[in-house]
Amino acid sequence: MRLRHAHAWKLTPAEARAVQARLAPLVVREDRLGPLKRVAGVDVGFEDSGQITRAVVSVLSWPDLVPVEDAVARRPTSFPYVPGLLSFRELPAVLEALERLSALPDLLLCDGQGIAHPRRLGIAAHLGVLTDLPAIGVGKTRLIGAHDEVPSARGAWSALRDGDEVIGAVLRTRAGVKPVYVSIGHRVSLETTVELVLQAAPRYRLPEPIRRADQLASRRKAFAAETQGRRKNIGQDLQD
DNA sequence: GCGACAG
């Protein structure tokens, strides 16, 4: 498949913020999803002291969450980490990985914020707009926004607010475990976002697609079992 | 001017 985009983004932080201001209005905050069959987790890791960006997209079937395809892409890191500008550092590699899939997924679950961002264009929203695929942001920590304490039961959540606007939800995917920060990425309402994240994370804190992408993006060890409760095998490395 | 600050 083709995602016609030049992946060479040589921008200054000021220019990057201008791009965000231009794209933020294009985010669709309502449900515009088709049938879900393939859901992808997106994550990025770094090698060589951060000089190489490694993006992974793991596609799982829905709703059974069985791994069906993975794609990896490595690129020289071309943008520093600047809070609020994460997508300019990670998306070039992510787009390259997406293009390597045999088919695009029906939904993207991204490690990072959606519209819970200063200019409402976190990495999940940015990726959603560029690909026009439904997308959801799942952050492990907060970028912006305030919220009440979240009840400890799985499924409980509190609105994440920036002033008067609700920009996301702080959701408990596991009882008694630190909640995750979820927000609209593109073409998915906040209500649906909460439902889908809960369905995608039936057992662990993070959604299965993101967990798998995490594995492939950081560790380089084999991860044969664990997904379906099988035996553990140490030893076999697997490259890409 | 002083903090806060996704990954």
Next chain:
DNA sequence: ATCTTGTCGC
């Protein structure tokens, strides 16, 4: 994000 195994606790 990354440097890194085993270990303490529910």
